Amino acid sequence: MAEDNTNFFGKVYAVVKQVPYGRVTSYGAIAAFLGAKRSARMVGWAMNASHVDNNVPAHRVVNRVGLLSGKHHFEGTNLMQQLLESEGIEVEDYKIVDFAKYFWDPAKELDF
DNA sequence: TCAGTGACTGACC
DNA sequence: GGGTCAGCCACTG
Numbered sequence: 001m002a003e004d005n006t007n008f009f010g011k012v013y014a015v016v017k018q019v020p021y022g023r024v025t026s027y028g029a030i031a032a033f034l035g036a037k038r039s040a041r042m043v044g045w046a047m048n049a050s051h052v053d054n055n056v057p058a059h060r061v062v063n064r065v066g067l068l069s070g071k072h073h074f075e076g077t078n079l080m081q082q083l084l085e086s087e088g089i090e091v092e093d094y095k096i097v098d099f100a101k102y103f104w105d106p107a108k109e110l111d112f
Numbered sequence: 113t114c115a116g117t118g119a120c121t122g123a124c125c
Numbered sequence: 126g127g128g129t130c131a132g133c134c135a136c137t138g
Contacts, residue, residue: 008135027120031133038133040120045135047119063120070119 023104066099
């Protein structure tokens with residue numbers, strides 16, 4: 001399941017859970033960190049499957065430009081944005097403002 | 113087994 | 126600056 005870091009999904013969950021409060025990362029960054037940069041879609045798919053696991057802050061994972069591409073997968077139409085704003089992240093029109101400022105790179109900040 | 117699909121990304125035009 | 130295409134891989138019917 002989510003805690004099993006032996007498979008790709010498990011690794012994705014493990015990384016996403018390490019994202020600090022008030023920070024965000026991208027699908028590509030996670031994929032690259034896991035050694036599968038070309039498999040960013042799998043990260044997104046993992047998020048799709050992670051909605052059953054509340055411990056996975058999927059709202060902190062956005063695409064490479066900071067756009068909340070997965071907002072429609074959250075219950076409300078703006079739940080994802082509200083969650084980010086509640087963490088002090090500026091979000092405008094479903095897009096993170098100063099994305100680079102809040103960006104958290106697992107390859108640099110994390111060390112598996 | 114095969115084909116379609118997707119919460120992505122980079123390259124090209 | 127924005128639209129399109131191909132590559133990537135797991136899941137579903």
